[in-house]
Amino acid sequence: MQSRRTASRTGRPRSAAADAAILAATREALVELGWSKLALSDVALRAGVAKTTLYRRWAGKNELVVDAVAELFDELELPDRGSLAADIEGVVLQFAAILARPEARSGLMAVVAEATRDDALRERIRASIVDRQMRLVLEGRARAQRRGELPPEPDPTESSRTVDLIFDMVAGAVVHRTLVSGKPADQAWVHGFTRVLLLGLTAQPDGGTA
């Protein structure tokens, strides 16, 4: 962004409204057509913008969709429901609700698929979506520590890996439930899942099978 401005100080500036219109048009087209039938020429048409304008700002379909989808996840927030278990349930339900929306479903999985062959794209996804929402895990843990539900961070090395694991487990399970199994991640399922997850993270190893 800055580098662009540095290079050119003159000429007509880019329309700020165009960006928003394009991203909104992308989500609209994703809902109606899905990723594979989404045409950038169609997006441009919907946004009331020339194809040239679109290509000046995004390298291609993948980059555009990542940005369009990333915005959806920004509305996630950690509710304060009084206990760690309830807080997790709340945020997982929110996550499930977003994944139930067609623009997220089609778009997210498609760019993940594309990212398997494109490291730059995977990095963009990680930065725009994953890392951005990692805050929820961190904030949840901090709040549980303040409440005394979790001990104050015993091993910093361990904990970093645990945060990743939690994220993989939560996001992975919800995505798989919703998109692969094709069943809703509803109240009951989220409750069962949260119970197993939390128990697994906090129980004593000898408490189970002895």
Next chain:
Amino acid sequence: MQSRRTASRTGRPRSAAADAAILAATREALVELGWSKLALSDVALRAGVAKTTLYRRWAGKNELVVDAVAELFDELELPDRGSLAADIEGVVLQFAAILARPEARSGLMAVVAEATRDDALRERIRASIVDRQMRLVLEGRARAQRRGELPPEPDPTESSRTVDLIFDMVAGAVVHRTLVSGKPADQAWVHGFTRVLLLGLTAQPDGGTA
């Protein structure tokens, strides 16, 4: 399959070799090109087969890729490593190994993405891949029950849902770790994940927090 044979008893029969050649060519092309650049005309060329032949057997790219990828998962089997935890770790590692292969990575996620807008395709994925591998969860539990590691099926209603949950958690976590986080699901990660999962499933609720 049967219906096709029933309907027509005459005419030249379809070449059995062609099916295998096409599926192999599809996987080869997936490795080199990924899903989005995979062209059916190219697959036909690699398989030494006319495009017509390919379209006579599969409705399109999605159906073809589902079948090509499904075969990859048939090589999964439940190892007998002496304990439930070790068995799970073994099969999760196998699963991770398959997902590390590019033909599985690109193909699987792409068809899952497409399935978000195509119920018939999702059903095909469920039947060809998910249900087919569900056997691993069932067999693992049965073996653990024989060993006495798990109680002999206490609640039949509950247990069916638990099998689904386990599958969603295992498959989801490994997929997310591998494809989204972009880090390997190696020995250490699988060990940590299995520990949390098993503990969550077997620990007493009061053993952890109370």
Next chain:
Amino acid sequence: MQSRRTASRTGRPRSAAADAAILAATREALVELGWSKLALSDVALRAGVAKTTLYRRWAGKNELVVDAVAELFDELELPDRGSLAADIEGVVLQFAAILARPEARSGLMAVVAEATRDDALRERIRASIVDRQMRLVLEGRARAQRRGELPPEPDPTESSRTVDLIFDMVAGAVVHRTLVSGKPADQAWVHGFTRVLLLGLTAQPDGGTA
């Protein structure tokens, strides 16, 4: 043709009805689809015959259409209307009537077009259609000589060339009028044409301009 019969005296004999059915189906398809959209698979279907059978008897689309169209011209005959001029008018009207039928229009011009690049095909057309109908010119002249309307063949070398010229002028003018100009070769036109033709063939050179 003959050699085929000679070579095989055993096995199931060819269905004689099939030939007729195929030629009739070809004309039917020509009416509905025209030459360029005529598919041999469709002709076989209409004739209730396998594609194999069709290809055993004709080398391809062109040969088949020539035979199918040639049959149409066999119904031409020279009427006896009392004078040479009236006889010519009669036969030209018959010719125009055949060219007004869609199976003749599409088929004839198309094979003529193909024949421009295929000498064997042109020879087949000449033998099956042109030479076959040349009889009409010869018979008309003979009848006119019997009536005394024309002198008894003065120059044999010249006359052969004249027959060809007459045929080219008659067939050419009717075809051009019908297919290129797109106007009907009706009673009035045929009368005007015949008058010019006959006058040109019989008038004294000095009768016109000098």
Next chain:
Amino acid sequence: MQSRRTASRTGRPRSAAADAAILAATREALVELGWSKLALSDVALRAGVAKTTLYRRWAGKNELVVDAVAELFDELELPDRGSLAADIEGVVLQFAAILARPEARSGLMAVVAEATRDDALRERIRASIVDRQMRLVLEGRARAQRRGELPPEPDPTESSRTVDLIFDMVAGAVVHRTLVSGKPADQAWVHGFTRVLLLGLTAQPDGGTA
């Protein structure tokens, strides 16, 4: 042509060179392959143009070939050889020379065949080829009238029909001689044909049969 320009004043203008390249490539391909084996993808390749460009300008093979062939006839012109008979012979010989070229032979007959099932195409042929060359007949008659070889237009209604008849007779006979009879329309043949035509048009009815 004009309407297109009027409708859109914006966007990248169409390449003028492309039209010429495509028509030339069409004629080249007609010579080598004939109409039925002429592939638009091949024409595009030869013209160094994308298939899209070709389809943007012509609706299909027929329209393209009509335009490609029509250009060939524009080189016809009425020579001044001193007398009406000699002028006609000259222009008929030119016409025969064009029809001796393979690009004209294949193309012209094929589109005429197609036009039997497509009124718009016939109209295009009439406008692009027939009407365009009708000028030769009109100019020839005018010149003959100036010379005193023909009386100054006695009956306007009659004459219009006579022009059509002359055109049908000339074009029809040459086409039939060249393409159907498969013999050259050489000096001798043209002389004989012209003699009959002119005599038929100018002789007194009573001069022949009495």
Next chain:
DNA sequence: GTCTAATCGAGACGGTACGTCTCGTCTTCAC
């Protein structure tokens, strides 16, 4: 108030894959 330069819309361009069609051949079963 020019001048200057990057923006904008529109749409044509060379490519490439799509999924369908027809070709003429080949393979099988039934008679």
Next chain:
DNA sequence: GTGAAGACGAGACGTACCGTCTCGATTAGAC
């Protein structure tokens, strides 16, 4: 051996998007 059925390799069809390009027409800030 013939005939019906239909799969086969081949390749053109006409369409749709791709991402690039060429236009003339706006816009701004720099002068």
